[in-house]
Amino acid sequence: MMNQWKTWTRGLAVVALCPTLGFAQVQSHADWPNRAVKIIVAYPAGQSTDIATRYFAEKLSRALGQGFVVDNRPGASGNIGTAAAARATPDGYTLVMGASGTHAMNPALFPNPGFDADKDFDAIALTALIPFAISAGAGAPVNSLTELIALTRSKPGTVDAAIPSVTGQLVLEMLKQRDVPLFGIRFKGSADAMTATLGGHVPVLIDTVAATRTQLGKVKVLAVTTTTSMASMPGVKTASEQGLPNFTIAAWNALMVPKGVPAEIQLKLATEMRKILELPETQKALGDLGFERAPALNPTELTAWLREERRNYAQVIQAAHMKPD
Structure with missing residues (x-):
């Protein structure tokens, strides 16, 4: 009888503790973030994603009252940092800034990106x-894309x-498919590629506008790949306007979290990101x-959009016969 009493009282203790444990779990989600949050960037500092x-990160720090810190983990075309993010504890304290390279191209380029x-x-927010x-x-x-096209076709x-x-x-x-036969030289990141271009070791640079504009006046921007000219690149014509x-x-x-991060945290993060993105100063x-x-x-629309992007990039990669380094 005494043993039965002990077993029953232990059961009561466990039942009594359950609501407390559940409340503590909800509280921890409600209090997120209560310490610094890491955002993994799978590229070097100075790259457009960085x-x-x-x-x-600065905007989120101000909005949520905790530090959001960028953690650069470059290597293997972004696979190293992205794989690290995938393996992170899904507690909301490790995020990753996904990119078309890591989350749309690499799945088609690498048999096992990790x-x-x-x-x-x-997915949280595009x-x-x-x-x-x-x-x-x-x-x-060369001083224009038209001149570059002519030079590459002559040599x-x-x-x-x-x-x-x-x-x-x-x-x-894509340029090669348009009969612009450049020879690509791969670099680890934007900083190394820009250094080689500024030093005259490589005559042409293909990089994002965000990374390129840091050296405006030192390089000649021949064209942008937008449908119309960009305010951040004054006087630069589009590729479409110059023979292509x-x-x-x-x-x-796209800001993302490892699978398994609690829904309350995802919602809070998505809500803050939407507010930040809608600010005129942000745009x-x-x-x-x-x-x-x-x-x-x-987030639901974004997940569907990302899947379509992966399908589209896979088709382009296959058509271009692209291979990883």
């Missing part, structure tokens, strides 16, 4: 579209172009930095 993430772009992450610039070093014998495969990302490689392949009709491409960034700042406004999509 530039945009630092802007949003993560599943669809199953390992939940933050920006990222157009590209085609530029030349100060000593290069096929002899004009080198610095390529700092897989999306830059895609732009290069309908040549438009933009990468993108002006992104435009000044060389980004374009992204479509306003809720």
Whole structure:
């Protein structure tokens, strides 16, 4: 009888504790964030994704009262940092700024990138579209995209172009398909590619507008890959205006969390990001930095959009016969 009494009282104790444990769990979600939050960027500092993430990290820090810190983990075309994010504890204290390179191109380029772009992450917000610039070093014998096209066609495969990302490689392949036979030289990131261009080691640079504009006046920006000219690149014509009709491409960034982050945290983060993205000052700042406004999509719409992007990029990669380095 005594043993039965002990068993019964232990059961009561457990039952009594359950509501308390449940309340503590809800409280921890409601209090998020109560310490610093890390945003993994799978690219080096100075890359367009890094530039945009630092802007949003500052805004989130102010809005939520805790530090949001950028953690650069470059390597393997973004696979190293993205895989680390996929394996992170899903508690809301590790986020990742996904990119078209990591979450749309790499799944088609690499047999095993180290993560599943669809199953390992939940999408929070599409933050920006990222157009590209085609530029030349100060000593290069071209001053427009039209002149570059003529030069490459007169000397096929002899004009080198610095390529700092897989999306830059895609732009290069698209140029080749339009009979602009540049020879791509891969670099670890935007800073290294720009250094080589400024030093005259590589005559042409294909990189994002956001990364390129940091050296305006030191490189000659020949064209942008947008449908219309950009305020952040005054006087620069589009590729479509210079002999390559309908040549438009933009990468993108999307803030994501590892799969399993509690819904309350995801909702709070998505709500704050929506507020930040709707601020006029945010759109002006992104435009000044060389980004374009992204479509306003809720997380469900964004998930469907990302899946379609992966399908589209896979088709382009297959058609271009692209291979990872």
